[in-house]
Amino acid sequence: MNLLLLSNSRGPDGRYLAHALTAIATLAGPRRRALFLPFAGVTMSWLSYTETVAEALAPLGIDVRSLDDAGDIDAQHAALHDAELIVVGGGNTFQLLKICRERGLLDVIAHAVRGGTPYLGWSAGANLACPTISTTNDMPIVDPRGLTALGLIDFQINPHYTNALPAGHRGETRDQRIAEFLVANPDRTVLGLPEGDGLQVTNDTVRLCGPFPARHFVAGGAAGDVPPGTVFDLAGRPRAS
Amino acid sequence: MNLLLLSNSRGPDGRYLAHALTAIATLAGPRRRALFLPFAGVTMSWLSYTETVAEALAPLGIDVRSLDDAGDIDAQHAALHDAELIVVGGGNTFQLLKICRERGLLDVIAHAVRGGTPYLGWSAGANLACPTISTTNDMPIVDPRGLTALGLIDFQINPHYTNALPAGHRGETRDQRIAEFLVANPDRTVLGLPEGDGLQVTNDTVRLCGPFPARHFVAGGAAGDVPPGTVFDLAGRPRAS
Numbered sequence: 001m002n003l004l005l006l007s008n009s010r011g012p013d014g015r016y017l018a019h020a021l022t023a024i025a026t027l028a029g030p031r032r033r034a035l036f037l038p039f040a041g042v043t044m045s046w047l048s049y050t051e052t053v054a055e056a057l058a059p060l061g062i063d064v065r066s067l068d069d070a071g072d073i074d075a076q077h078a079a080l081h082d083a084e085l086i087v088v089g090g091g092n093t094f095q096l097l098k099i100c101r102e103r104g105l106l107d108v109i110a111h112a113v114r115g116g117t118p119y120l121g122w123s124a125g126a127n128l129a130c131p132t133i134s135t136t137n138d139m140p141i142v143d144p145r146g147l148t149a150l151g152l153i154d155f156q157i158n159p160h161y162t163n164a165l166p167a168g169h170r171g172e173t174r175d176q177r178i179a180e181f182l183v184a185n186p187d188r189t190v191l192g193l194p195e196g197d198g199l200q201v202t203n204d205t206v207r208l209c210g211p212f213p214a215r216h217f218v219a220g221g222a223a224g225d226v227p228p229g230t231v232f233d234l235a236g237r238p239r240a241s
Numbered sequence: 242m243n244l245l246l247l248s249n250s251r252g253p254d255g256r257y258l259a260h261a262l263t264a265i266a267t268l269a270g271p272r273r274r275a276l277f278l279p280f281a282g283v284t285m286s287w288l289s290y291t292e293t294v295a296e297a298l299a300p301l302g303i304d305v306r307s308l309d310d311a312g313d314i315d316a317q318h319a320a321l322h323d324a325e326l327i328v329v330g331g332g333n334t335f336q337l338l339k340i341c342r343e344r345g346l347l348d349v350i351a352h353a354v355r356g357g358t359p360y361l362g363w364s365a366g367a368n369l370a371c372p373t374i375s376t377t378n379d380m381p382i383v384d385p386r387g388l389t390a391l392g393l394i395d396f397q398i399n400p401h402y403t404n405a406l407p408a409g410h411r412g413e414t415r416d417q418r419i420a421e422f423l424v425a426n427p428d429r430t431v432l433g434l435p436e437g438d439g440l441q442v443t444n445d446t447v448r449l450c451g452p453f454p455a456r457h458f459v460a461g462g463a464a465g466d467v468p469p470g471t472v473f474d475l476a477g478r479p480r481a482s
Contacts, residue, residue, distance in 0.1 A: 010411055042421040092421050134382055139418040140375050141425045147384045164407030170251055170436050171401040177380040180283040180333050184382045195411050 001113055002027060003152060003201035005129055006122035007159045007193035007210075009090055017056040017122070019196055023209055025060050027118050027200075031084040034064045039099040040091025040124040042141070053089060073103050080108045083117055090123025090159075093136040097128065097144035110150050119152065123159045126193070130156045135181055135190055137174075153201060155236025156181070161192030161215055178217050186219035189236030197228070205239075206232040242354055243268060244393060244442035246370055247363035248400045248434035248451075250331055258297040258363070260437055264450055266301050268359050268441075269326055275305045276324040280340040281332030281365040283382070294330060314344050321349045324358055331364025331400075334377040338369065338385035351391050360393065364400045367434070371397045376422055376431055378415075394442060396477025397422070402433030402456055419458050427460035430477030438469070446480075447473040 004020070004027040011019040028034075036053055038046035046068050054064035064087070070079035080086065086109060088096070100106050113119045121129055127136050132147040135156040163175045172180075178190050193199070197210030208214050213225040216238070231239045245261070245268040252260040269275075277294055279287035287309050295305035305328070311320035321327065327350060329337070341347050354360045362370055368377050373388040376397040404416045413421075419431050434440070438451030449455050454466040457479070472480045 008411055012409065012411075042424050043417070092425075095421075095425065132384075135380065137380070137412060139422060140377065140381060140388055141418075141422040142375070143373075143388045147381055160410070160412040162407055162410055162412075164410070166403055166405030166407060168253070169401070169403055169405070170249055170253075171378060171403075176284070177382075180336075181380060181382040183283050184333075184336065 001152065001201055001203055002116065002118040003113070003129060004118075004120045004198055005126035005153075005157060005201065006120075006198040007126065007161065008195045009122045011196070016052055020122075020198060021060060023198060023200065024057070024120060027120055028060065028062060028085055029118075031118065032062055033083075034062050034085040034087045034120075035067050035070075035079055035083040036064050036087045036089065037067050037096070037100070037105075037125070038089055039068075040089055040093065040096035042092045042095055049089060049091075053087065076103060076105065077108045080105065080112055083112060086112065086117055086119045088119070088121040088125030088128055090125055092141055093124040093127050093133045093138045094140045094142050094144050096124045097133055097147075097149060098142050100128070101145055106150055110152060113150075113152055126157050126159050126199075129153055131188070132156070134185065135178065153206065153236070154234045155189040155191060155232075157199070158190055158192045161194045163215075175223060178223075182217060182219040188219075190217040191215070191232075191236055192217065201234075204234050206234065206236070208232075242393060242442055242444055243357065243359040244354065244370060245359075245361045245439055246367035246394075246398060246442065247361075247439040248367065248402065249436045250363045252437070257293055261363075261439060262301060264439060264441065265298065265361060268361055269301065269303060270359075272325040272359065273303055274324075275303050275326040275328045275361075276308050276311075276320055277305050278308050278327070278329045278337070278341070278346075278366070280309075281330055281334065281337035283333045283336055290330060290332075294328065317344060317346065318349045321346065321353055324353060327353065327358055327360045329360070329362040329366030329369055331366055333382055334365035334368050334374045334379045335381045335383050335385050337365045338374055338388075338390060339383050341369070342386055347391060351393060354391075354393055367398050367400050367440075370394055372429070373397070375426065376419065394447065394477070395475045396430040396432060396473075398440070399431055399433045402435045404456075416464065419464075423458060423460040429460075431458040432456070432473075432477055433458065433464075442475075445475050447475065447477070449473075
């Protein structure tokens, strides 16, 4: 397997995917045709979302085509089967999962990626690679008919990780939400990925890349920071490097 | 119907439900026995959660008993049927809905409340009264097997409403999340209830109570502030007062 799972798309300067171009180039290798899943996009059209991603990847010479333009469901399955590079964008994770489930894409994507097709996902697209979408920050605007996702990795990512709350706000902090997840799912590990960071997954090895420490959560234990370059197994356990 | 739906439980001073005692006394009238659903509680025991609520309502002379202590499922249904006052606490909305669905409580609660039993809910307990839990802020830590909820009101509440983000954070704002909900659910209205506010529902009339304006969202239109005292119908449309 060959995955790049990013916390987010826009850098502090507002530029789209610019912070991740080097890592995306490494993921893509010689491949120059990307098949893009825009289904997490809700308030923008899938066409304009695809154009945004195409512009962002143009400096790498990568051509971006929307899976939604591939034809009917059978044609979409065939396009995924033949894809050089699968790209799944962020937005609303519930809508992304709902559409993937309705169109029968989950098994097709998982089969292609396990067979070697590189996978790039950010935000919702990173959560889709997890066992479930249970650690998304998104609002459940639609019913995805179950929370199980691709399961390409065996731990959960929390994208856009921060524990900050707006001043004076009394809602749960992110750490409290993740603690709730671990009470309900004590066998899972959660990695809180701050904006700017990503995970490079190569076969059964996961490496934290980006400028910031991530936050590592397990049931019954204290959460801890892990520095960039930390290597994990597919269950999210840090490995001796 | 007779409902009090609160955005949150703790005031800025940290005291539990203290900001809402006057409104709770109005809701309860002469009733002095409350049946409490602690099922949204995840990181605290349901016993200690019930004790916290009992202490908070003690100044009103209201005795609080946990539905979980009522016996088996049939006994729990009977307890709801006989309840003087149904109280549903906050916590994780997905877990609350999951347990209510598994135990077959939704229809029993809705029947009792439509028959006149007062209902008090805060945060997750306020979202449970809506058509679905699709406007919760919570993390989907468990699968509730569908998002449909009590449907006592015909619009959606967003509790703990704020549009603020921590400085430098690039995740979606609350307004962006609610805009996504309205794209996916254009027939619904959403009321963003800031902390400290609540809704008093009397038969088919909904009144905004509390010190702060709420935020009123409809599909395709600009969101607007509505002042305390505003009266809505059960679909969340402001009425001429």
